[in-house]
Amino acid sequence: MGTEDVGATLSGLLAGIHRLLRRNLRSGTDQPYLRGAEVELLRLVRANPGIGVSAAARELHLAGNSVSTLVNQLTRRDLLRRETGQDRRAVRLTLTEEAEARLTRWQERRIALVHEQLACLSEQDRAALEAAIPALRRLADGLEANLVER
Template sequence: MVAEELPGLLAGIHRLVRRRLVRRRLRRDLPGPRLRGAEVELLRLVAARPGIGVSAAAKELYLAGNSVSTLVNKLTAAGLLHRETSDADRRSARLLITPQAEARLGDWELRRAALVRDHIVRLGDDDRAALAAALPALQRLADGLREEMEGT
């Protein structure tokens, strides 16, 4: 039962938090151009792994290299990414987020966490405890799925 219901439930929460509620509640007060999901994911990845290359980013995000190149070009033009030549291989680029992107990501994360926190505090004590207790198991599940995906 859990295996059948969990993916749909998690996808629904993800859609609500990342798309519908975010569009309505979070984006309206954010400065600058609106970013698509893939753009935000690329910025997050570069923030977590400064200096990552385009092909490594494509592999990590499960996107085609030319799609990531397009995202890089758009985010660079918007002043959110910086591309520099790699010292190890002059033909490849290293990606870095700009201070503007770092501030924007930080603000986004704070707003998103506050939105989810507002809804979690409305739950009863038992539900909040159950969510907290489930987090380690959900992390292990995510890690296992990620490892399988990387192995293919």
């Protein structure tokens, strides 16, 4: 398989796996659905408590007004908290306890789904996937660097 074929196959598989994980996660919960951008923002705030809206927009490569809209929606749903800084202009974002709990449950369920499917594979397939992880990380790093450069 040539590089172009690998690229086409890999990008299709990764998108498909991501979509199937989301669908499985969505179908297995009674909680209101969170869109991908909402989850990304919550995960970013979890990793960077106190991050501002502008910094979040830069990190997510989204327009500031798009992130502001997400912040408003998540605040109304009691998943995100705005805290005003000392200069009273800067707003810092933190997660609510509900958001922390939902993210934890979501992550645990996602990992469990993948473990279930890995258990169905042969030892050889599991070893091949494990061996591919460093290359996939380098691919992700390259894609991230490409975004930063643009």
